Amino acid sequence: MTFEDYDIEGFFDEMFTPDHQIKQGYVPFSEFVANLSIDDLVQKQHAAERSLMALGITFNVYNAEGGTERIMPLDIIPRIIEGREWDKLEEGLKQRITALNLFIDDVYNGQKVFTDGVVPKTLIESSKCFLKPCLGLQPPKGIWCHITGTDLIRDQHGIMRVLEDNLRCPSGVSYMLENREILKRTFPKALDDTQVRPINNYAISLREMLEYIADKPSPTIVVLTPGIYNSAYFEHAYLALQMGVELVQNSDLVVKNGHVYMRTTKGLKKVDVIYRRIDDTFLDPLTFNPESLLGVPGIFEVYKKGKVALANAPGTGVADDKVIYAYVPKIIKYYLGEEAIIPNVPTYLCENPEDMQYVLDNIADLVVKEANEAGGYGMLIGPKASAEEHEIFRKKIKANPRNYIAQPTIQLSRVPSLAGERIEGRHVDLRPYILYGKEIVITPGGLTRVALRKGSLVVNSSQGGGSKDTWVLY
Amino acid sequence: MLSRVANSIYWINRYIERAENYARFVGVNTSLALDTANIPDAMQWMPLVATTADEELFKELYGEPTQENVFNFLIFDDRNFNSVYSCVMNARENARTIRENISIEMWEHINGFYYLVRNAAKNRHNIFPSSREFLKEVVQGSQLLMGIEDSTISHTEGWHFGKLGRYIERADKTARILDVKYFLLLPSIEEVGSVLDMIQWSSVLKSVSAFMMYRRTYGQLFPQKIIEFLILDRYFPRSVYYCTVNAQHILKSILKSHRGSIKTPAMKKLAMLSSELYYTNVKEIIKFGMHEYIDRLQTIINEVNDNIHETFFAMKN
Numbered sequence: 001m002t003f004e005d006y007d008i009e010g011f012f013d014e015m016f017t018p019d020h021q022i023k024q025g026y027v028p029f030s031e032f033v034a035n036l037s038i039d040d041l042v043q044k045q046h047a048a049e050r051s052l053m054a055l056g057i058t059f060n061v062y063n064a065e066g067g068t069e070r071i072m073p074l075d076i077i078p079r080i081i082e083g084r085e086w087d088k089l090e091e092g093l094k095q096r097i098t099a100l101n102l103f104i105d106d107v108y109n110g111q112k113v114f115t116d117g118v119v120p121k122t123l124i125e126s127s128k129c130f131l132k133p134c135l136g137l138q139p140p141k142g143i144w145c146h147i148t149g150t151d152l153i154r155d156q157h158g159i160m161r162v163l164e165d166n167l168r169c170p171s172g173v174s175y176m177l178e179n180r181e182i183l184k185r186t187f188p189k190a191l192d193d194t195q196v197r198p199i200n201n202y203a204i205s206l207r208e209m210l211e212y213i214a215d216k217p218s219p220t221i222v223v224l225t226p227g228i229y230n231s232a233y234f235e236h237a238y239l240a241l242q243m244g245v246e247l248v249q250n251s252d253l254v255v256k257n258g259h260v261y262m263r264t265t266k267g268l269k270k271v272d273v274i275y276r277r278i279d280d281t282f283l284d285p286l287t288f289n290p291e292s293l294l295g296v297p298g299i300f301e302v303y304k305k306g307k308v309a310l311a312n313a314p315g316t317g318v319a320d321d322k323v324i325y326a327y328v329p330k331i332i333k334y335y336l337g338e339e340a341i342i343p344n345v346p347t348y349l350c351e352n353p354e355d356m357q358y359v360l361d362n363i364a365d366l367v368v369k370e371a372n373e374a375g376g377y378g379m380l381i382g383p384k385a386s387a388e389e390h391e392i393f394r395k396k397i398k399a400n401p402r403n404y405i406a407q408p409t410i411q412l413s414r415v416p417s418l419a420g421e422r423i424e425g426r427h428v429d430l431r432p433y434i435l436y437g438k439e440i441v442i443t444p445g446g447l448t449r450v451a452l453r454k455g456s457l458v459v460n461s462s463q464g465g466g467s468k469d470t471w472v473l474y
Numbered sequence: 475m476l477s478r479v480a481n482s483i484y485w486i487n488r489y490i491e492r493a494e495n496y497a498r499f500v501g502v503n504t505s506l507a508l509d510t511a512n513i514p515d516a517m518q519w520m521p522l523v524a525t526t527a528d529e530e531l532f533k534e535l536y537g538e539p540t541q542e543n544v545f546n547f548l549i550f551d552d553r554n555f556n557s558v559y560s561c562v563m564n565a566r567e568n569a570r571t572i573r574e575n576i577s578i579e580m581w582e583h584i585n586g587f588y589y590l591v592r593n594a595a596k597n598r599h600n601i602f603p604s605s606r607e608f609l610k611e612v613v614q615g616s617q618l619l620m621g622i623e624d625s626t627i628s629h630t631e632g633w634h635f636g637k638l639g640r641y642i643e644r645a646d647k648t649a650r651i652l653d654v655k656y657f658l659l660l661p662s663i664e665e666v667g668s669v670l671d672m673i674q675w676s677s678v679l680k681s682v683s684a685f686m687m688y689r690r691t692y693g694q695l696f697p698q699k700i701i702e703f704l705i706l707d708r709y710f711p712r713s714v715y716y717c718t719v720n721a722q723h724i725l726k727s728i729l730k731s732h733r734g735s736i737k738t739p740a741m742k743k744l745a746m747l748s749s750e751l752y753y754t755n756v757k758e759i760i761k762f763g764m765h766e767y768i769d770r771l772q773t774i775i776n777e778v779n780d781n782i783h784e785t786f787f788a789m790k791n
């Protein structure tokens with residue numbers, strides 16, 4: 001099949017130029033697909049879905065009818081990124097993570113960034129993610145944000161921008177890895193002809209990073225999950241399996257004599273490193289949220305004394321606040337003396353009276369977000385919302401300006417995708433996964449999330465989003 | 475190995491073994507019912523519920539012990555914690571929590587097994603009463619899991635706990651199924667040795683897949699010999715003795731890798747039980763009273779289960 005009828009509809013398209021030429025990276029793929037009918041493609045799509053179901057690659061949806069498990073939809077048409085573009089993105093991400101790590105360390109030790117007037121101190125003190133108990137904390141090797149999943153989007157002019165930093169246990173990496181396995185079965189020849197960079201050493205790099213922060217030979221590493229009712233449970237189990245470490249729940253861990261132990265059939269066994277997939281404030285009911293049933297009482301004290309390593313470090317979320325986000329270019333400049341390689345999306349902080357007035361006046365054209373929410377919740381997409389919804393958000397903003405930011409509605413770039421028995425453009429973003437250990441390692445590509453609903457700009461899996469395999473060329 | 479993980483593997487195997495036993499048991503009774511059309515449903519089907527010890531729940535949910543009610547209760551009802559559907563669902567939930575500890579083949583099989591039973595439960599009106607194929611698939615689903623476990627996971631602690639679960643569950647179920655003969659099937663004096671009596675006894679054998687093996691060992695059907703075969707036989711893999719002595723060996727392997735004493739309470743009980751079964755003969759069992767003897771066996775098996783739980787799964791700090 002050919003893409004003759006495919007219409008980019010004026011959007012920036014990852015596969016086609018505005019005059020309907022196939023971009024260089026997509027040529028081998030399109031040649032391969034030219035030999036297939038649309039029915040063949042649809043069949044391949046169904047086969048991929050069956051594989052996902054059989055492998056049990058599912059995520060949990062709360063309060064959904066018809067069972068709580070769904071597969072994360074995978075659209076089989078890949079998203080392809082040229083090697084040269086990727087190399088620059090990689091450089092930009094390394095720069096950003098390096099600066100953010102310095103920033104977090106400074107927030108909890110010294111706070112020079114405030115005294116030098118780069119970021120207002122009040123912003124930090126009003127951030128939900130700023131954790132007082134972490135003041136003076138010295139995480140192993142000075143690393144706070146070990147695992148990051150930065151969200152990138154490409155705007156209508158083709159410029160890649162950072163949308164969010166996601167420093168708090170970002171999920172989706174297992175889908176990235178499994179998507180590639182599925183596409184190896186779906187398009188073996190196209191994958192081979194295209195010469196795609198491999199991604200399958202992620203689990204090895206992750207393990208190496210966790211061993212590095214343990215600072216002892218053959219440490220005992222565990223992945224801490226909230227349990228099977230967490231929407232990312234599959235991923236927690238998957239990563240533990242791929243790394244060859246135990247997956248534990250809070251009930252498996254106990255603090256005793258200044259160390260963390262896990263309960264085994266042979267008695268208690270000391271734990272050295274915990275890749276925790278539960279939120280900061282649930283980690284330890286003695287230090288943070290006393291109501292937490294997911295945490296391990298006393299674990300924070302053990303951590304502070306350096307007897308166990310945690311990834312990511314508690315308190316990291318302070319750099320993930322959407323208001324802080326607006327300051328990241330300044331933060332990069334301040335710590336590294338460099339201009340940000342990957343630009344931000346222009347952001348209005350409702351905290352500033354001028355910005356707030358602009359947002360209130362132009363809400364119908366803007367995307368409004370809560371400073372601490374994630375997963376596409378607590379968000380207003382102005383152009384798609386009703387006048388009533390605009391009014392509700394205006395009130396919310398006026399009641400708590402610090403908690404809101406706004407950004408122009410960005411028409412995300414699109415990739416051809418299967419829509420029933422047709423191929424249509426769908427909006428995508430990109431979440432690369434960054435590991436900060438002995439050095440910063442970034443898996444080529446990442447998870448391309450796609451808004452499968454026609455015209456939708458929301459790519460979150462909880463709201464009708466799916467994913468695509470991401471091919472980074474050499 | 476994490477206590478929680480060992481516990482899950484143990485229970486995956488117990489649940490799946492239970493599902494297999496229920497499926498075979500119901501399947502045999504369905505076929506038996508065709509040979510004994512003159513016996514009312516209540517007498518034909520209530521013993522099955524009685525042997526599972528879920529009589530009260532059944533009466534509460536269904537009342538009337540018709541074939542269809544008993545079938546739905548034992549196979550598809552998720553309100554019955556021990557139904558085939560509940561067992562397979564619980565096995566899968568356990569497998570889900572320990573996916574990183576089991577092989578992909580094992581997980582895929584349990585997952586597929588769950589969908590098989592779930593879809594059947596949704597279409598139960600098509601399954602009942604011609605359930606033969608479906609029940610066979612359940613039995614095979616369990617047998618296949620055993621094969622997958624044996625050939626895809628390392629024969630270390632986790633595998634041993636799985637085997638232990640299998641043997642404990644199987645010992646319990648063989649004893650219970652033999653006990654069905656006590657409930658309601660108890661013949662009047664003139665019926666002993668009658669055609670009906672023999673059909674019922676052969677059903678007991680078939681319910682634990684023992685008919686052919688019994689035939690090869692003893693030839694003719696004698697109730698005493700059947701009891702001997704199912705409780706005391708040295709070689710038949712579903713006899714109570716075989717299960718307990720193998721559970722004992724497995725437990726020994728688990729304890730070998732642990733420091734400390736091997737005289738845990740579970741070990742002591744298993745060793746005493748298998749030694750007793752080794753030296754007991756069937757006449758003594760009948761003199762003691764078969765039902766009473768089986769009751770005692772079940773009590774000991776339950777205690778062994780509780781001891782395993784205390785020693786390995788619910789460790790105090």
